[in-house]
Amino acid sequence: MSSTKRRDDRRAAWWFLVPVLAGFAVFYGYPAIRGAWYSVTDYTMLGTPAFVGADNYDKLVHDSQFWRSLLVTVWYVVLNIGSQTVLALLVAALMHRLTRSVVLRATLLLPWLVPNVTVGLLWMWLLDTNLGFVNHLLTTLGIGPVGFLTDAALAMPSIAAINTWAYAGYTALLLYAGMLQIPQYLYEGASIDGAGEWRMFRSITLPLLRPVLALVLVVSLIGSFQIFDTIAVTTQGDPAGATRVLYYFIYQQAFSYFQMGYASAAAVFLALILGVLTAVQMRLLRASTSDLA
Amino acid sequence: MIRRTRAAAVLLSLAVLTGCSATADSGDKDNVTLDYWLWDDNQKASYQACADAFTAANPGIRIQITQSAWDQYWQNLTTQLASGDAPDVWTNQGSYYPQFVTSGQILDIEPFVTADKVDLTQYQAGLADLFTKDGKRYGLPKDWDTxxxxxxxxxxxxxxxxxxxxxxxxxxxxxxxxxxxxxxxxxxxxxxxxxxxxxxxxxxxxxxxxxxxxxxxxxxxxxxxxxxxxxxxxxxxxxxxxxxxxxxxxxxxxxxxxxxxxxxxxxxxxxxxxxxxxxxxxxxxxxxxxxxxxxxxxxxxxxxxxxxxxxxxxxxxxxxxxxxxxNGLSDAIWAGTEHKDAAWKWVKFLGSADCQNIVGGNGVVFPAIQGAGEKALAAHKAKNRDVQVFVDEAKAADGTFxxxxxxxxxxxxxxxxxxxxxxxxxxxxxxxxxxxxxxxxxxxxx
CATH class of the missing domain: 3.40.190.10 (Periplasmic binding protein-like II)
Known part of the structure; x- marks a missing residue:
C-alpha cells in the first residue's frame, strides 16, 4: 500500500516539475547545446557557421590573453570569497549572539537590493582619483589620492571590495539562518562549562554550520567566477587588462569582435572549470551530511 | 573607439518605434516604410527633419528612425543582421563596417551612383573613397570630424x-x-x-x-x-x-x-x-x-x-x-532589403545638399558636402561659438589623415x-x- 502511494507521488511530482523543466530546457538546455555546437564552428553571427573541429580550443590554449583573464578571475575569486565570507561570518555571528533586531537585518540586505550597475556607478564616482569623495577625504588627511580603480595593483582588490560591500550582507543572512538551526542548549551547556564566545564560535558554530557554509561557498564561488557587471561599468578590463576577467573576455570576443565560435569555446571552458570546482568543493566539505545528526 | 559620445548608454528607449514597420511593408512600391538606424541622440532631430522633407518629396516612402546608444547600436545591428531582419539603411562607421562588407551585408551602390550620376567631388576630399573596396561602393559620406x-x-x-x-x-x-x-x-x-x-x-x-x-x-x-x-x-x-x-x-x-x-x-x-x-x-x-x-x-x-x-x-x-x-560616417543599405530602390532614394537624399543643409543648419556636426559645412559654421557663429579651427584644419593642404x-x-x-x-x-x-x-x-x- 505504502509503495504504490510513493509511486503516485512521484508521478505527481513530475507534473509539478514540468513548467520548471520546460523553462530550463528552453532557456538553459537549448542555448547550452547550441553554445557547445558553436564552440566547434567559426560562427561570426553573420553567415552560416562551418565546422572547424577543435580549432577554437587549440587557439584558446595558446591565447595568452585567455590565460591571463583566467588568472585575473582566480585572483578576484580569492579576494572576493575571502573577504566576503569572513565578513559575512563575523556579521552573522554578531547577529546570532548579540542582537536579533529586524531593522538591522533589513539594513544588511540593502546593498544587495541595489542593482549591480548602480553599485558600480556609485563606487566608480566615490573612488574616482580626481573627483571622488573617498580620495577627497584621503587627500584632506594627507594620504594623497589613491588610484583605486586605475592602479594596476589596486584595481582588482577595489572591485572585490565593492562586490563584498554589495553581497556580504546577503551572505551573512544566509549564514545567520544556518546558525538559527543550531540548538540553543549547546550554547547553554558550553557556557555552563565556562566556554567563552570565541571558543563557542570555533567549537559549536563553525562545525555545525558546515553544510550551510558549504552551500554558501559553492554558490558564491560560482557567482564570483561570473563577475561581469561591476567590471563592465567601472574599469572595462583596464588598466592594461588588469581587470579583464574571463566573462569580460568572453563578452568582448562575442560582442565586440563577433568571434562567436571562439567565445563559445571559452564559455564551455569556463563551464567545465566551474563544474570541476563545484564537485571538488562539495566533496571536500561533505556538504550533504551534517554533524548534528 | 570613443568616436561619439556613448555616455548616454541608458538611452535604449526608442526601440519601441521599430515594432510597427511590418504593416506598411507589403512590398507595394508606392507604400513603403524604410527602417533607418543611427546612434547619436544629438542628431536624431536633424535626420527626422530630413526624413520629413524626403517623405514630402516621395509620398510613398516613410522613414522610421531608430536611435540607440553606441554600444547597443552595434550589438543590435549585428544581431538583426544575423537573424536576417536588419534595418534597410543604417549609419556606418570606420571601425565596425569592414566586417559587414566582408560578410556581404552591405549593398554595393556603385551601379546606382553611376546611373544617377552622383557628384562625388561635392564631398570633403577623400571621404567618399573611405567607403569603397575593389571598385564597389558601400555608402555615401554624411559628415566629418577633426x-x-x-x-x-x-x-x-x-x-x-x-x-x-x-x-x-x-x-x-x-x-x-x-x-x-x-x-x-x-x-x-x-x-x-x-x-x-x-x-x-x-x-x-x-x-x-x-x-x-x-x-x-x-x-x-x-x-x-x-x-x-x-x-x-x-x-x-x-x-x-x-x-x-x-x-x-x-x-x-x-x-x-x-x-x-x-x-x-x-x-x-x-x-x-x-x-x-x-x-x-x-x-x-x-x-x-x-x-x-x-x-x-x-x-x-x-x-x-x-x-x-x-x-x-x-x-x-x-x-x-x-x-x-x-573621420567620416556614411549611410549603408542592407544587402537583404526588399526595397532596394526606395532605400537608394533615401541614401541619395541623405548624401545630397538638401538633407545635409538641414543637418548643417542645426549645428551639431559638419556635413560632408562642403557648402553644407559652411551652414554648420554659420549656425555656430549665430550662437557665438568659434569653431573655425575645425574647418580650417580640414581644409589645410596635407593637414589631415x-x-x-x-x-x-x-x-x-x-x-x-x-x-x-x-x-x-x-x-x-x-x-x-x-x-x-x-x-x-x-x-x-x-
Missing part, C-alpha cells in the same frame, strides 16, 4: 596665457616644443606655482596642464594619434583595407615616451592615478587646463550646459607639420590600447610593448 585642442579660458588667462599664444604651437617628441612650455605654464600646484617655477611641487598638482586619453583604442584619435602623425607615423601600409600595421614605428614610441615624460614632470596625471571619468567631466570640474577634443564635442564644451568657459585652438604642428585625424579602416578593427583596438597602457604604467618600455602588439595585430591578417 580634432583640436580645447582649453579652459579663465584658467589660462589667470596664468597669463593669451589665446594668441595657442594659435601656432609647435611640438616635437624630444623637448615638446612650445606646446610643452604651454602645458608647463598651465599646470598649477597647491601653492599656486606653475610647472615652470623651480618651486613647483609635482606631488601636489591642483590643475594638470594636459589631460591625456588612455582608453583611445588603436587610433589615438583623442591625443597620441595626432601627435604621432605629425611626427611622421602612419598606421599601416594602405588605407582603407591595408593588411600590414606599423605600430612598431619608432616615431610612435617616441610620442608615447613624450607623454610619459609629461607624467614624470607632473604636468599630466599618471595613468594609475588617472580618473575613470571622462575627460570632459574632468575639464568641466577644472582638473585639467588643456586636452584634445573632437568636433563632435563642440556642444559639450561650448553648449549652455558647459561647466566652465572653454575655447578651441589648432593642434600643435610637429616635425612633419600640423596633422589632425579626420584618415583613421585606419581594416578588418579586425575592434580586436586591434584592444591589443594596441593594452600595449600603450602597459607602457605608460611602466610595465614595459614603449618600443617593446608596441613591437609586441604590432606582431599580434599583423598575425590577425595571416
Amino acid at each position: 580634432m583640436a585642442l580645447v582649453y579652459n579660458v579663465d584658467h589660462l588667462a589667470k596664468q597669463g596665457i593669451k589665446p594668441a599664444d595657442l594659435a601656432d604651437l609647435t611640438w616635437n617628441p624630444s623637448d615638446g616644443g612650445t606646446f610643452e612650455k604651454l602645458i608647463a605654464k598651465a599646470t598649477v600646484d597647491a601653492n599656486g606655482k606653475n610647472g615652470l617655477d623651480p618651486a613647483f611641487d609635482k606631488t601636489k598638482v591642483k590643475v594638470y596642464g594636459y589631460l591625456p586619453e588612455w582608453a583611445d583604442g588603436s587610433q589615438g584619435q583623442n591625443g597620441w594619434g595626432n601627435l604621432a602623425a605629425s611626427n611622421g607615423f602612419t598606421y599601416l601600409d594602405k588605407n582603407p583595407w591595408g593588411t600590414q600595421y606599423k605600430y612598431d614605428d619608432p616615431a610612435l614610441a617616441a610620442t608615447i615616451d613624450w607623454y610619459k615624460s609629461l607624467i614624470a614632470k607632473g604636468y599630466s596625471p599618471a595613468l594609475d592615478k588617472n580618473s575613470t571619468l571622462s575627460r570632459d567631466t574632468l575639464m568641466g570640474a577644472g582638473k585639467g587646463a588643456i586636452s584634445f577634443a573632437g568636433s563632435w564635442t563642440i556642444n559639450t564644451y561650448l553648449g549652455d550646459d558647459a561647466k566652465a568657459a572653454f575655447a578651441f585652438a589648432p593642434v600643435p604642428a610637429g616635425p612633419q607639420g600640423r596633422k589632425t585625424a579626420i 584618415f583613421l585606419p579602416i581594416t578588418e579586425h578593427g575592434n580586436e586591434i583596438s584592444q591589443t594596441v590600447q593594452d600595449a600603450i597602457q602597459s607602457a605608460v604604467l611602466g610595465q614595459t618600455d614603449s618600443a617593446t610593448a608596441l613591437k609586441k602588439a604590432n606582431d599580434q595585430v599583423n598575425a590577425l591578417f595571416k
Whole structure:
C-alpha cells in the first residue's frame, strides 16, 4: 500500500516539475547545446557557421590573453570569497549572539537590493582619483589620492571590495539562518562549562554550520567566477587588462569582435572549470551530511 | 573607439518605434516604410527633419528612425543582421563596417551612383573613397570630424596665457616644443606655482596642464594619434583595407615616451592615478587646463550646459607639420532589403545638399558636402561659438589623415590600447610593448 502511494507521488511530482523543466530546457538546455555546437564552428553571427573541429580550443590554449583573464578571475575569486565570507561570518555571528533586531537585518540586505550597475556607478564616482569623495577625504588627511580603480595593483582588490560591500550582507543572512538551526542548549551547556564566545564560535558554530557554509561557498564561488557587471561599468578590463576577467573576455570576443565560435569555446571552458570546482568543493566539505545528526 | 559620445548608454528607449514597420511593408512600391538606424541622440532631430522633407518629396516612402546608444547600436545591428531582419539603411562607421562588407551585408551602390550620376567631388576630399573596396561602393559620406585642442579660458588667462599664444604651437617628441612650455605654464600646484617655477611641487598638482586619453583604442584619435602623425607615423601600409600595421614605428614610441615624460614632470596625471571619468567631466570640474577634443564635442564644451568657459585652438604642428585625424560616417543599405530602390532614394537624399543643409543648419556636426559645412559654421557663429579651427584644419593642404579602416578593427583596438597602457604604467618600455602588439595585430591578417 505504502509503495504504490510513493509511486503516485512521484508521478505527481513530475507534473509539478514540468513548467520548471520546460523553462530550463528552453532557456538553459537549448542555448547550452547550441553554445557547445558553436564552440566547434567559426560562427561570426553573420553567415552560416562551418565546422572547424577543435580549432577554437587549440587557439584558446595558446591565447595568452585567455590565460591571463583566467588568472585575473582566480585572483578576484580569492579576494572576493575571502573577504566576503569572513565578513559575512563575523556579521552573522554578531547577529546570532548579540542582537536579533529586524531593522538591522533589513539594513544588511540593502546593498544587495541595489542593482549591480548602480553599485558600480556609485563606487566608480566615490573612488574616482580626481573627483571622488573617498580620495577627497584621503587627500584632506594627507594620504594623497589613491588610484583605486586605475592602479594596476589596486584595481582588482577595489572591485572585490565593492562586490563584498554589495553581497556580504546577503551572505551573512544566509549564514545567520544556518546558525538559527543550531540548538540553543549547546550554547547553554558550553557556557555552563565556562566556554567563552570565541571558543563557542570555533567549537559549536563553525562545525555545525558546515553544510550551510558549504552551500554558501559553492554558490558564491560560482557567482564570483561570473563577475561581469561591476567590471563592465567601472574599469572595462583596464588598466592594461588588469581587470579583464574571463566573462569580460568572453563578452568582448562575442560582442565586440563577433568571434562567436571562439567565445563559445571559452564559455564551455569556463563551464567545465566551474563544474570541476563545484564537485571538488562539495566533496571536500561533505556538504550533504551534517554533524548534528 | 570613443568616436561619439556613448555616455548616454541608458538611452535604449526608442526601440519601441521599430515594432510597427511590418504593416506598411507589403512590398507595394508606392507604400513603403524604410527602417533607418543611427546612434547619436544629438542628431536624431536633424535626420527626422530630413526624413520629413524626403517623405514630402516621395509620398510613398516613410522613414522610421531608430536611435540607440553606441554600444547597443552595434550589438543590435549585428544581431538583426544575423537573424536576417536588419534595418534597410543604417549609419556606418570606420571601425565596425569592414566586417559587414566582408560578410556581404552591405549593398554595393556603385551601379546606382553611376546611373544617377552622383557628384562625388561635392564631398570633403577623400571621404567618399573611405567607403569603397575593389571598385564597389558601400555608402555615401554624411559628415566629418577633426580634432583640436580645447582649453579652459579663465584658467589660462589667470596664468597669463593669451589665446594668441595657442594659435601656432609647435611640438616635437624630444623637448615638446612650445606646446610643452604651454602645458608647463598651465599646470598649477597647491601653492599656486606653475610647472615652470623651480618651486613647483609635482606631488601636489591642483590643475594638470594636459589631460591625456588612455582608453583611445588603436587610433589615438583623442591625443597620441595626432601627435604621432605629425611626427611622421602612419598606421599601416594602405588605407582603407591595408593588411600590414606599423605600430612598431619608432616615431610612435617616441610620442608615447613624450607623454610619459609629461607624467614624470607632473604636468599630466599618471595613468594609475588617472580618473575613470571622462575627460570632459574632468575639464568641466577644472582638473585639467588643456586636452584634445573632437568636433563632435563642440556642444559639450561650448553648449549652455558647459561647466566652465572653454575655447578651441589648432593642434600643435610637429616635425612633419600640423596633422589632425579626420573621420567620416556614411549611410549603408542592407544587402537583404526588399526595397532596394526606395532605400537608394533615401541614401541619395541623405548624401545630397538638401538633407545635409538641414543637418548643417542645426549645428551639431559638419556635413560632408562642403557648402553644407559652411551652414554648420554659420549656425555656430549665430550662437557665438568659434569653431573655425575645425574647418580650417580640414581644409589645410596635407593637414589631415584618415583613421585606419581594416578588418579586425575592434580586436586591434584592444591589443594596441593594452600595449600603450602597459607602457605608460611602466610595465614595459614603449618600443617593446608596441613591437609586441604590432606582431599580434599583423598575425590577425595571416
